[in-house]
Amino acid sequence: MTASILFFVLATVALAAALGMLLSKNPVNSALWLILNLFCVAGLYLSVNAEFIAVIQVLVYAGAIMVLFLFVIMLLNLSETPDLKRVDWRRIFAFTLGMGLLAMMMFIVADALEVMPDPIALEAAASNGSATSLATVLFTKYAMPLEVIGILLLAATIGAVVIAKKQPV
Amino acid sequence: MEITLNWYLTLSALLFSMGVLGFLFRRNAIVMLMCVELMLNSVNLSLVAISQSLGDSAGLILVFFVMSVAAAEAAVGLALVIAIFRNKLTIDITKINLFKY
Numbered sequence: 001m002t003a004s005i006l007f008f009v010l011a012t013v014a015l016a017a018a019l020g021m022l023l024s025k026n027p028v029n030s031a032l033w034l035i036l037n038l039f040c041v042a043g044l045y046l047s048v049n050a051e052f053i054a055v056i057q058v059l060v061y062a063g064a065i066m067v068l069f070l071f072v073i074m075l076l077n078l079s080e081t082p083d084l085k086r087v088d089w090r091r092i093f094a095f096t097l098g099m100g101l102l103a104m105m106m107f108i109v110a111d112a113l114e115v116m117p118d119p120i121a122l123e124a125a126a127s128n129g130s131a132t133s134l135a136t137v138l139f140t141k142y143a144m145p146l147e148v149i150g151i152l153l154l155a156a157t158i159g160a161v162v163i164a165k166k167q168p169v
Numbered sequence: 170m171e172i173t174l175n176w177y178l179t180l181s182a183l184l185f186s187m188g189v190l191g192f193l194f195r196r197n198a199i200v201m202l203m204c205v206e207l208m209l210n211s212v213n214l215s216l217v218a219i220s221q222s223l224g225d226s227a228g229l230i231l232v233f234f235v236m237s238v239a240a241a242e243a244a245v246g247l248a249l250v251i252a253i254f255r256n257k258l259t260i261d262i263t264k265i266n267l268f269k270y
Contacts, residue, residue: 053232061236069199163252
């Protein structure tokens, strides 16, 4: 019972934070709403016993990436903030209706094919999300992708420095 | 009421569509990048929920890699925003038309 209450509270706050990110005019406010959303998602990771992913979420997303965003927002020091585009509510309504219809059809098809997911078995998942079991898999079976990700991050770092450098005109 | 996997997937879909809407309707390039982060994050949520539901750690490993790609994307994207701001003095994407002519 407490688990379901926790889920609903976290889900509601996450959705409200996402909405706040969409609707706030100041980009700094958007970034702060997104940080709240990321914290709520980290709480949801905890609720399915994925502790290590939750810690990484807080460290990497809410820590590193969002600090980078806030740093760039404050570095640019925008004089006028571009506000929301003229919102056409009919198109939003049509988009929402279409997505709802698509979701309903996919639900029906999945139900007919009997591929509906089972409830989350927390007992089986308890050993799955720990740092030990994750590291064992990551450094044995997925060692090669890990190295590739390292090269990708190096390339992204060098690329970011080169792109943001002052160009000699 | 028991929380099943469907609830997590529904929440993930809602967050993803919010990210899509923000990406389509915002004009600030930095906020658009943040919406991309929101979309990646919702995909991570569904990956973690499915992985824990099946008791398989492959999804959690994939979440690692998605986070790394998100970090790389944020770094390069913000560097691009800085470079564009240096040239055009705006990050309003309706005023950036480098490919127009």
